[in-house]
Amino acid sequence: MSKIPDDLRYTREHEYVKQIDKAGVVAVGITDYAQGELGDVVYVELPKPGAAFERGAVFGTIEAVKAVSELYCPAAGTVTEVNTALEGDPALVNRDPYGGGWMIKLRVATRTDIDGLLSSAGYRTHVGE
Numbered sequence: 001m002s003k004i005p006d007d008l009r010y011t012r013e014h015e016y017v018k019q020i021d022k023a024g025v026v027a028v029g030i031t032d033y034a035q036g037e038l039g040d041v042v043y044v045e046l047p048k049p050g051a052a053f054e055r056g057a058v059f060g061t062i063e064a065v066k067a068v069s070e071l072y073c074p075a076a077g078t079v080t081e082v083n084t085a086l087e088g089d090p091a092l093v094n095r096d097p098y099g100g101g102w103m104i105k106l107r108v109a110t111r112t113d114i115d116g117l118l119s120s121a122g123y124r125t126h127v128g129e
Contacts (some may be wrong), residue, residue, distance in 0.1 A: 002033035004124055005098060009042075009117035012126060013072045017114055018107060025080055026114065027102040030062065030071070030093060033127050038064035041093045044086045046071075046103055049104065051079045055113050059104065062093070070102065075113030081105040 004010075009017040014034035035041065043063040053059050053073040056125040060071040083102050086092055093101040106113060118126060 001129055002031065002036060002127065003098070004031070004033070004120050004129070006120045008098070008120065009114055010120070010123035011072060011117055015072060015074050017074050018116060024108045024111065026106050026108055028074060028104050028106055029097055029102040032097050035094050035097050038062065038069065039066040040064055043088045044090045044093065044103065046082045046086070047079050049079050049081055066100070071112045073106070074117060075106065076109040077106040079104050080107050084120065
């Protein structure tokens, strides 16, 4: 069974959103369920800070031994920071998806994008757990 923390919000595409500060900055990564489905992550391609995305837009890719998947932005906003640790250690996504394996920090344009995401209970139902 995957870890699905109660304090996060989730997309149907298996990204999570973690509130970082009151100014609307969130951390975005893939869920424990997603990393388990992908298998051993070998490469992560992420945008540069300052890049802006609409909700649902592709912001990067993740490559595992089994497959390559696109990463979808859970909310409209601007990237404030990228997890550069993933360049040298992409498997951090497998070991610690909700901690050191975060991918981008995003300044969210509108809070309603976050409010519309799945709760932990909704995500559990979505993945059948």
